[in-house]
Amino acid sequence: MSILHSDGPLIMGILNVTPDSFSDGGQFNNIEAAINHGKQMIDEGANIIDIGGESTRPGSERVSVEEQIERVVHIIKAISETKPEHVEISVDTTRTKVAEAALNSGASIVNDVSGGNDDPEIVDLCADKKCPYIIMHMLGSPETMQSNPVYNDVVSEIKIFLETRIENCINAGIDKNNIIIDPGIGFGKTREHNLTLLNNLESFVDTGHSVLLGTSRKRFMGSICPVNTADELIGATAATTALGVNAGVKIFRVHDVKPNRQAADVAWAILNS
Numbered sequence: 001m002s003i004l005h006s007d008g009p010l011i012m013g014i015l016n017v018t019p020d021s022f023s024d025g026g027q028f029n030n031i032e033a034a035i036n037h038g039k040q041m042i043d044e045g046a047n048i049i050d051i052g053g054e055s056t057r058p059g060s061e062r063v064s065v066e067e068q069i070e071r072v073v074h075i076i077k078a079i080s081e082t083k084p085e086h087v088e089i090s091v092d093t094t095r096t097k098v099a100e101a102a103l104n105s106g107a108s109i110v111n112d113v114s115g116g117n118d119d120p121e122i123v124d125l126c127a128d129k130k131c132p133y134i135i136m137h138m139l140g141s142p143e144t145m146q147s148n149p150v151y152n153d154v155v156s157e158i159k160i161f162l163e164t165r166i167e168n169c170i171n172a173g174i175d176k177n178n179i180i181i182d183p184g185i186g187f188g189k190t191r192e193h194n195l196t197l198l199n200n201l202e203s204f205v206d207t208g209h210s211v212l213l214g215t216s217r218k219r220f221m222g223s224i225c226p227v228n229t230a231d232e233l234i235g236a237t238a239a240t241t242a243l244g245v246n247a248g249v250k251i252f253r254v255h256d257v258k259p260n261r262q263a264a265d266v267a268w269a270i271l272n273s
Contacts, residue, residue: 003047003088004132004177004210009245009264012048012090012253013041014216017071018055018063031074038079042087045261048109049083050253051076051102052092056113056138056187068098073105080106090134094118096125103129111212113138113187115165127173134180134212135165139188149188155200158183159207166209180251182212191220198240201247214253215240216260231255238263246271 003010017034038049053071054063063071076089083089090109091102096119099110103125111134116123126133137158139149151157162181169179183197183204194215204211215221216237217230225236234256241252241260245267254260 002132002178003086004180004250008268009241009249010047010251011045011257011261011264012050012212012251013038013044013046013257014253014255015041015049015051015075016055017051017053017075031078034075035078035082038075039082041257042083044257046087046257048088048090048251049079050090050092050111051079051107052111053098054093065095065097068093068095069101072098073101076102076105076107090132094122096121100125103131108132110134112136113182113184115161116168123169123172123174126178127169130175130178132178132180133169133174134182135162135169136182136187136212136214137161137184139184149190149193151193154189154193154196155203158197159203162204163207166207176209180210180212181207182214182253185213185215186218186220189220191223194218194220198243201244201249205248210250211244211248212251212253213240213244213249216254216256234259242267 015034015038041049051072053068072091080089088109089107090111091099091107092111093099094112094114099122109132110126112122113136115135115137166179170176181204185194185197217233221233221236225233227233237254238259241263244252245264252260252264
């Protein structure tokens with residue numbers, strides 16, 4: 001049975017093996033540090049370890065397929081050999097060849113921030129591999145997404161995009177139960193867009209597909225809270241995790257596993273009391 005069908009919220013721990021990610025760039029881009037951090041997140045309650053070799057922070061530049069594969073494959077193999085059976089590995093990539101190499105090395109989920117727009121063949125790969133596929137909404141690309149993003153109705157427009165991509169995935173042969181959607185908090189959205197999306201998470205849950213929420217240490221929360229650095233936004237992130245559990249969100253993609261595991265578990269217990 002897929003981990004997606006288990007009861008309760010799932011915590012996805014972020015493992016960026018990049019030199020330039022917005023919050024933790026350069027911290028885990030060697031094999032030993034990455035493996036140790038992956039083990040720590042599992043010990044703290046992560047259900048999924050999400051490994052990415054290309055930064056998607058605002059203004060980031062593209063990384064070649066070959067470089068991404070070199071960054072992620074050895075780490076995926078190492079973590080897959082030692083992780084408990086109940087923990088899964090996802091690969092954070094928009095490229096088919098990277099996803100294929102990762103799935104062949106021990107990953108079992110593909111997390112695509114482009115929603116299939118970057119490399120459409122990735123959808124066919126996930127259909128062939130019968131693996132869960134995460135569709136995220138992003139306005140433009142990481143290089144351009146924060147250049148004056150505009151929507152008439154941010155919730156309905158993103159929902160329409162996701163529903164169109166869902167239909168495309170089903171037509172390609174991906175099982176509907178393997179489709180996960182992500183409204184893409186912070187990816188081509190202003191602070192007000194992000195707050196509106198968080199206030200309307202039920203709209204995405206109502207699609208019947210598992211929803212992933214990725215707010216971890218995001219800049220819009222730093223405009224609300226008096227902090228100097230992104231890693232001071234742990235409490236803010238945990239607040240959105242609790243909110244998401246109440247709305248029916250299934251997966252929470254976070255840098256800080258332990259506090260968000262606690263927030264999710266307490267919110268789940270309250271919801272089911």
